Amino acid sequence: MDFRTRIQITEPDIFIKHSTELMLFGSCFSENIGIKLLQNKFKADVNPFGILYNPFSVSNSIKRLISGEHFSERDLVCYNGMYHSFMHHGHFSDTDKQVCLEKIMERFERAAGIIRNAGLFLITFGTAYIYKWKDNGMLVSNCHKFPACRFQRSRLQVEEIVEEWNEVITQILSINPDSKFIFTVSPVRHWKDGAHENQVSKSILHLAVDSLRNGFAGSVYYFPAYEVMIDELRDYRFYEDDMIHPSPFAIDYIWHLFAEAFFSCETREVNREWEQIRKAIFHRPLHPTARSYKMFLEQTLQKLELFSDRHPEIECEEERALLKEKLYKS
Numbered sequence: 314m315d316f317r318t319r320i321q322i323t324e325p326d327i328f329i330k331h332s333t334e335l336m337l338f339g340s341c342f343s344e345n346i347g348i349k350l351l352q353n354k355f356k357a358d359v360n361p362f363g364i365l366y367n368p369f370s371v372s373n374s375i376k377r378l379i380s381g382e383h384f385s386e387r388d389l390v391c392y393n394g395m396y397h398s399f400m401h402h403g404h405f406s407d408t409d410k411q412v413c414l415e416k417i418m419e420r421f422e423r424a425a426g427i428i429r430n431a432g433l434f435l436i437t438f439g440t441a442y443i444y445k446w447k448d449n450g451m452l453v454s455n456c457h458k459f460p461a462c463r464f465q466r467s468r469l470q471v472e473e474i475v476e477e478w479n480e481v482i483t484q485i486l487s488i489n490p491d492s493k494f495i496f497t498v499s500p501v502r503h504w505k506d507g508a509h510e511n512q513v514s515k516s517i518l519h520l521a522v523d524s525l526r527n528g529f530a531g532s533v534y535y536f537p538a539y540e541v542m543i544d545e546l547r548d549y550r551f552y553e554d555d556m557i558h559p560s561p562f563a564i565d566y567i568w569h570l571f572a573e574a575f576f577s578c579e580t581r582e583v584n585r586e587w588e589q590i591r592k593a594i595f596h597r598p599l600h601p602t603a604r605s606y607k608m609f610l611e612q613t614l615q616k617l618e619l620f621s622d623r624h625p626e627i628e629c630e631e632e633r634a635l636l637k638e639k640l641y642k643s
Contacts, residue, residue: 317545317547318544318545319545320537320540320541320544320545320570322536322537322570322573322574324574325534325574325575326531327433327493327534327575328575328576328577328580329355329433329575329576329580330577330580330626331354331355331356331580331583331624331626331627332356332626333355333356333432333433334356334427334430334431334432334433335350335355335356335357335358335431335432335433335434335435336357336358336361336424336427336428336431336433336434336435337350337357337358337359337360337434337435337436337437338360338361338362338365338371338374338375338434338435338436338437339360339364339365339366339371339435339436339437339438339439339497339499340364340365340366340437340438340439340440340499340501341364341437341439341499341501341558342437342497342499342500342501342538342567343359343360343364343435343436343437343497344359344360344364345559345564345567345568346435346567346568346571347359347360347435349564349568352591353584353587353588354587354627354628354629356628358423358424358427358431360402361374361378361420361421361423361424362374362400362401362402362420362454363401363402363403363404363405363454363455364402365402365439365454366438366439366440366454366499366503367438367439367440367441367442367443367454367469368438368441368469368474368477368478368518368521369443369452369469369474369477370400370443370452370453370454371436371438372477372478372480372481373400373452373454374400374454375428375481375485376481376484377400377421378421378424378425378428379425379428379429379484379485379488381425383418383421384398384400384414384417384418384421385414386410386414388400388417389410389413389414390457391410392457392458392459393458394408395407395408395457396408396409396410396413396414397413397455397457398413398417399446399451399453399454399455399457400453400454401417401454401455402454402455403455403457405417405420406457429488429489430489431485431489431492432489432491432492432493433492433493433494433495434485434492434493434494434495435494435495435497436494436495436496436497437496437497437498437499437538438496438497438498438499438518438521438522439498439499439501439503440499440503440506440511440514440515440518441468441469441474441513441514441515441517441518442466442467442468442469442503442506442510442514443466443467443468443469444456444464444465444466445464445465445467446463446464447463447464447465448463468513468514468517469517470517471517471520471521471524474517474518474521475521475524475525475528478521478525479525479528482494482525482529482532482533486529486532492532493532493533493534494525494529494532494533494534495534495535495536495575496522496525496526496533496534496535496536497535497536497537497538497539498515498518498519498522498538498539499538499539500538500539500541500542500543500559501557501558501559502515502557504557515539519539522535523535536571536574536575538567538571541566541567541570542559542563542567546559546563546566551563551566572584583624583627586620587620587627589616590613590616590617590620590632591632593609593613593616594613594617594632594635594636596609601642601643602643606643607640607643610636610639610640610643611640613636614633614636614637614640617629617632617633617636618633621633
């Protein structure tokens with residue numbers, strides 16, 4: 314007897330490899346999956362503008378990267394002694410204007426160098442609600458705790474999202490016709506919008522993604538993270554203390570389903586091999602000066618070298634340097 318409703322995930326006709334250039338944009342799911350991809354040594358650029366919630370903020374960020382238009386001091390606003398960009402998450406903000414701009418540009422230039430060669434885009438939509446700065450009508454990705462009266466709030470319609478993303482996908486495919494897109498809808502409920510309003514918002518996102526999937530068959534795919542969290546993991550034990558965000562176990566479970574759907578058997582085997590090496594590298598010994606620990610490090614370095622030789626497409630230089638530093642200190 315099965316005591317839960319299992320989500321059936323249609324097997325796609327694409328596989329993500331360690332050599333695939335990936336870009337992830339959007340809300341927390343993109344962030345969570347991005348961390349997992351990086352831990353497993355995939356070539357992933359995760360949220361170069363920080364966490365973004367609505368479809369237009371994501372599309373604006375992608376179009377800005379493709380255009381290569383740099384940011385300047387004109388793009389910054391100051392409030393309560395902090396400098397911000399309305400296109401970026403708060404972790405780019407700083408009390409120093411120049412530092413803020415440097416953080417923005419460092420990530421921008423790195424992502425702009427990747428986007429034209431990216432083979433796969435993972436996009437997560439969080440909400441259909443948007444905010445515009447009343448002074449000039451600019452759509453903002455983050456309000457940075459400015460007074461709510463300074464913004465105009467509205468809800469995107471399905472047709473608006475589809476039209477915008479038709480343009481973005483077409484533009485990317487004109488640059489790289491082999492690019493693929495995986496869309497998800499964030500399972501995190503925007504409870505401040507209200508229970509009913511959140512459901513309406515999520516429904517708009519689902520309908521928009523479905524339209525895009527039908528319009529770009531063979532290029533656009535959907536991964537049901539929302540359905541897995543809301544239905545298959547419906548018990549509150551799979552949530553954080555706020556009863557809204559997925560717990561670490563839920564994130565791991567959804568990652569497992571994602572890997573089963575988009576990784577080949579060979580790629581999953583590489584992940585398992587790497588996970589053992591990664592755990593060994595970051596193992597915290599009880600006696601770090603013991604001879605046995607030095608032998609353990611030497612064996613781990615040998616395993617890393619063999620792994621690197623078998624998988625030259627995977628960059629291991631950082632872990633190699635870390636192991637050598639630990640050996641030097643042991």
